[in-house]
Amino acid sequence: xxxITYREAVRDALAAAMRNDDDVFVMGExxxxxxxxxxxxxxxxxxxxxxxxxxxxISEMAIVGAxxxxxxxxxxxxxxxxxxxxxxxxLEQIVNQAAKHxxxxxxxxxxxxxxxxxxxxxxxxxxxxxQQLEAWLVHIPGLKVVFPSTPEDVRGILTSAIYDDNPxxxxxxxxxxxxxxxxxxxxxxxxIGKARTIxxxxxxxxxxxxxxxxxxxxxxxxxxxxGISVEIIDPRSLQPLDEDALVESVKKTNRVVxxxxxxxxxxxxxxxxxxxxxxxxxxxxxxxxxxxxxxAPLAFAPVMEQFVVPGPDDVYAAIKRTVGK
Amino acid sequence: MAKVEKKRALNDETLREFLREMxxxxxxxxxxxxxxxxxxxxxxxxxxxxxxxxAVGVCQAMEDGDIFASTHRAHGHTLARGSHPNNxxxxxxxxxxxxxxxxxxxxxxxxxxxxxxxxxAVIGGGLPAxxxxxLAFKLRDEPRVAxxxxxxxxxxxxxxxxxxxxxxLWKTKTVFVCENNHWAESTPGWQHSPVWDDMSKRALAYDxxxxxVNGQDVSEVYEAAQEALxxxxxxxxxxxxxxETKRFHGHYIGDPQVYRTKEDREEAAHDDPIENxxxxxxxxxxxxxxxxxETVEMVDAAVEFAKxxxxxxxxxxxxxxxA
Numbered sequence: 001x002x003x004i005t006y007r008e009a010v011r012d013a014l015a016a017a018m019r020n021d022d023d024v025f026v027m028g029e030x031x032x033x034x035x036x037x038x039x040x041x042x043x044x045x046x047x048x049x050x051x052x053x054x055x056x057x058i059s060e061m062a063i064v065g066a067x068x069x070x071x072x073x074x075x076x077x078x079x080x081x082x083x084x085x086x087x088x089x090x091l092e093q094i095v096n097q098a099a100k101h102x103x104x105x106x107x108x109x110x111x112x113x114x115x116x117x118x119x120x121x122x123x124x125x126x127x128x129x130x131q132q133l134e135a136w137l138v139h140i141p142g143l144k145v146v147f148p149s150t151p152e153d154v155r156g157i158l159t160s161a162i163y164d165d166n167p168x169x170x171x172x173x174x175x176x177x178x179x180x181x182x183x184x185x186x187x188x189x190x191x192i193g194k195a196r197t198i199x200x201x202x203x204x205x206x207x208x209x210x211x212x213x214x215x216x217x218x219x220x221x222x223x224x225x226x227g228i229s230v231e232i233i234d235p236r237s238l239q240p241l242d243e244d245a246l247v248e249s250v251k252k253t254n255r256v257v258x259x260x261x262x263x264x265x266x267x268x269x270x271x272x273x274x275x276x277x278x279x280x281x282x283x284x285x286x287x288x289x290x291x292x293x294x295x296a297p298l299a300f301a302p303v304m305e306q307f308v309v310p311g312p313d314d315v316y317a318a319i320k321r322t323v324g325k
Numbered sequence: 326m327a328k329v330e331k332k333r334a335l336n337d338e339t340l341r342e343f344l345r346e347m348x349x350x351x352x353x354x355x356x357x358x359x360x361x362x363x364x365x366x367x368x369x370x371x372x373x374x375x376x377x378x379x380a381v382g383v384c385q386a387m388e389d390g391d392i393f394a395s396t397h398r399a400h401g402h403t404l405a406r407g408s409h410p411n412n413x414x415x416x417x418x419x420x421x422x423x424x425x426x427x428x429x430x431x432x433x434x435x436x437x438x439x440x441x442x443x444x445x446a447v448i449g450g451g452l453p454a455x456x457x458x459x460l461a462f463k464l465r466d467e468p469r470v471a472x473x474x475x476x477x478x479x480x481x482x483x484x485x486x487x488x489x490x491x492x493x494l495w496k497t498k499t500v501f502v503c504e505n506n507h508w509a510e511s512t513p514g515w516q517h518s519p520v521w522d523d524m525s526k527r528a529l530a531y532d533x534x535x536x537x538v539n540g541q542d543v544s545e546v547y548e549a550a551q552e553a554l555x556x557x558x559x560x561x562x563x564x565x566x567x568x569e570t571k572r573f574h575g576h577y578i579g580d581p582q583v584y585r586t587k588e589d590r591e592e593a594a595h596d597d598p599i600e601n602x603x604x605x606x607x608x609x610x611x612x613x614x615x616x617x618x619e620t621v622e623m624v625d626a627a628v629e630f631a632k633x634x635x636x637x638x639x640x641x642x643x644x645x646x647x648a
Contacts, residue, residue, distance in 0.1 A: 062487035065453020073461035105435035106426030165648035
């Protein structure tokens with residue numbers, strides 16, 4: 001199996017969809033000649049031309065809204081919001097329009113729109129370029145929300161998103177772009193709504209998303225040195241959520257850590273904890289631990305940024321707490 | 326580029342059809358007001374009494390395959406594009422037979438088969454989508470146009486500016502119809518926009534072709550809309566229709582209009598698009614009354630149809646969330 005980066009995996013999925021289907025096109029800020037702020041779409045304009053790889057003005061409402069209109073008119077647009085912090089500008093279009101046209105029309109319309117965005121701490125981008133806002137959108141009926149953590153997953157899930165007849169928000173993470181991983185020779189769509197077991201274990205289940213999947217692997221290796229066997233599950237899709245996979249794992253391990261880079265309070269992990277306490281109450285031997293960012297905007301100075309954002313140490317400490325060590 | 330058939334000329338026969346359409350919308354909305362006040366209709370309702378010529382003029386100029394996005398004041402656009410009054414009324418009663426099957430209501434009327442891609446209850450909310458649809462028509466080389474209706478109040482919201490800029494930049498097959506009735510809810514134009522009495526200046530800022538129209542004259546609206554639609558259809562770019570019109574009633578049904586003088590209301594009512602067309606055509610009283618009886622009967626039938634419609638099951642509320 002070939003090894004590619006997460007960045008290449010996103011690009012491959014976009015290029016393959018555009019080769020296979022004239023209805024697929026991409027648009028966003030600086031995505032053509034510049035290749036996007038993260039270089040993800042580099043080279044696409046050379047292959048597909050400026051009609052299908054469209055640089056837009058700095059107009060997040062219009063980028064998403066035009067995507068909605070093109071999707072309702074029968075195309076499969078993929079729009080890029082440069083930083084997920086800027087999703088806030090397009091939120092009206094996402095929440096009131098994309099998520100609701102099918103419903104309000106009583107099933108007459110569909111909105112096959114994919115919105116790609118990225119964020120995350122790690123480069124000291126400060127408080128307006130590094131937020132993790134996926135929890136805002138999982139709360140909205142009508143949207144699907146995915147957060148793939150490996151090259152294989154992002155390639156397969158993005159492919160499914162493009163061909164999904166619903167609006168799908170694809171969260172990517174800045175620090176994952178250079179991460180390499182093996183992928184199948186052929187692009188294989190990965191169904192939205194299926195979790196992946198990253199590592200099998202028997203003592204504690206860590207349910208992690210995005211970069212916390214990788215940080216949890218580090219933590220699990222350390223815990224293994226202490227004789228603790230950690231299972232790691234990546235939901236990959238936050239909405240819909242593969243509750244069965246999470247519950248099954250917890251029934252086996254009886255202990256849970258939920259880990260994401262977004263702020264812990266009111267976060268995605270809270271919903272996961274609620275699901276598990278309800279569906280696996282009798283199996284839990286310890287309080288569910290949550291790992292996430294501290295409740296603060298992200299500070300600029302690297303020392304402060306690192307303090308706020310969860311790392312492998314935080315996951316390791318949470319694992320230890322669940323086993324009472 | 327497919328050849329577009331020339332629309333019928335505006336002879337008296339066509340204008341009589343327009344009159345019938347406008348009268349139907351008027352009587353429909355009057356009945357909606359009445360039934361709302363009688364406590365039969367749930368939700369928020371807004372009528373466009375006085376603005377019928379805009380709906381009929383623009384919608385009659387549209388071709389099959391053209392689509393539009395409407396506003397919270399959508400009954401007129403919807404009826405003018407051919408949705409049956411029975412199904413529109415049934416929607417207002419929240420019935421399955423309604424054009425949005427009870428999921429939308431007055432502010433979310435949809436009839437995709439007839440090009441109605443949704444009435445939008447967020448001011449300016451539908452504007453970016455008509456740019457996107459107009460882009461899709463351009464990319465696929467389809468002879469179709471996407472039309473947005475919106476009021477003067479919408480010209481102050483971000484989506485309006487982003488949509489006009491993007492549409493003109495990409496020369497999408499889009500027509501923007503500004504129904505300038507000089508009221509943003511209760512706020513008069515002069516209090517909300519520096520160009521309230523000449524909205525075409527907004528288009529000028531985006532280098533967009535604009536046409537000024539007297540919205541109380543259905544012939545003028547129709548001809549301007551035809552010109553705008555053909556311009557957009559040919560790929561030359563969007564057009565901004567700057568339509569001056571009059572809102573006879575309040576923002577919503579039941580609005581006491583404490584913000585508006587009696588004189589202003591009376592003055593507006595004197596420029597009635599239905600009366601204007603009637604006198605242009607020289608229709609005698611008895612003929613007009615016959616017309617009117619016909620439309621009232623249609624509205625009676627619509628109310629009857631709606632009242633006898635089927636209520637959705639409560640759990641239907643969980644359907645149609647995902648495709």
